[in-house]
Amino acid sequence: MKFLPLLFLIAIADCSVAQTPQVQAVAYSRSTIPGIPTGPGGPAINSLPVRYYIYVTVKKGTPVSVSSVCLKGQSYAASLKKVTSPVVVPHDPNVPTEAKDMLVPKSQDEVYQVNVQEQTGPACKDRAQRLARDNEVVVTLKFSGRTLYAPAKTIVALAAAAAP
Numbered sequence: 183m184k185f186l187p188l189l190f191l192i193a194i195a196d197c198s199v200a201q202t203p204q205v206q207a208v209a210y211s212r213s214t215i216p217g218i219p220t221g222p223g224g225p226a227i228n229s230l231p232v233r234y235y236i237y238v239t240v241k242k243g244t245p246v247s248v249s250s251v252c253l254k255g256q257s258y259a260a261s262l263k264k265v266t267s268p269v270v271v272p273h274d275p276n277v278p279t280e281a282k283d284m285l286v287p288k289s290q291d292e293v294y295q296v297n298v299q300e301q302t303g304p305a306c307k308d309r310a311q312r313l314a315r316d317n318e319v320v321v322t323l324k325f326s327g328r329t330l331y332a333p334a335k336t337i338v339a340l341a342a343a344a345a346p
Contacts, residue, residue: 203244207296207332209319210235210285212340230345236296237269237286238262238321238332244292245325251298252306252313252320254337259299260321267293276344283340296321 214230234253240246251260267289273281286293306314309331313320317333324330 203241203246203325203330205246205321205323205330205332206239207319207321207334208237208239208286209334209337210283210340211337212343214343214345216345234298234337235271235285235340236298236319236321236334237265238294238296238323239286239289239291240294240323242290242292246294246323246330248294248296249322249324249329250302250306250310251296252310252322253298254318255305255314256301257303257306257310259302261297261299262294263297265293265295267291269293269295271340273341274343 212233212235214233216230236251238246246262248260248262251258265286267286268284269286270282270284273279273283305311306320309329310320310322313331313333317335318337319334321332321334322329323332
């Protein structure tokens with residue numbers, strides 16, 4: 183009985199502290215194969231940029247905004263776009279087939295697509311820089327004045343797309 187008031191105080195203190203929402207990130211990339219063949223032993227002529235598909239999942243009702251994205255150690259500006267889950271993309275966007283790739287499974291949480299924009303610096307900063315040592319992607323989010331980090335260990339390569 184002596185411990186009951188102490189247990190009650192601990193329970194109240196634990197509930198009164200605002201919980202930091204859990205965030206998860208997944209990252210994919212898709213290269214596009216140009217129609218010009220490669221030179222002998224060299225890189226593709228007219229190489230096209232790699233497209234990144236980055237998604238962040240947060241608890242439903244959690245208002246977040248994006249600060250930046252650390253992609254392979256480089257800092258980029260970004261924007262968020264709310265999408266519905268599951269997130270699927272064509273296996274090859276330039277060859278119409280029924281084949282699809284599932285990027286984010288059906289979820290009760292909110293899913294945001296992270297749109298990578300212009301590069302803002304040569305390297306990531308602060309905690310994102312430390313996380314970038316072990317993760318290929320780190321999305322920095324803002325929530326109620328706090329900074330949240332959503333790391334993705336690896337960028338999963340999707341099947342290459344044919345150039346249009």
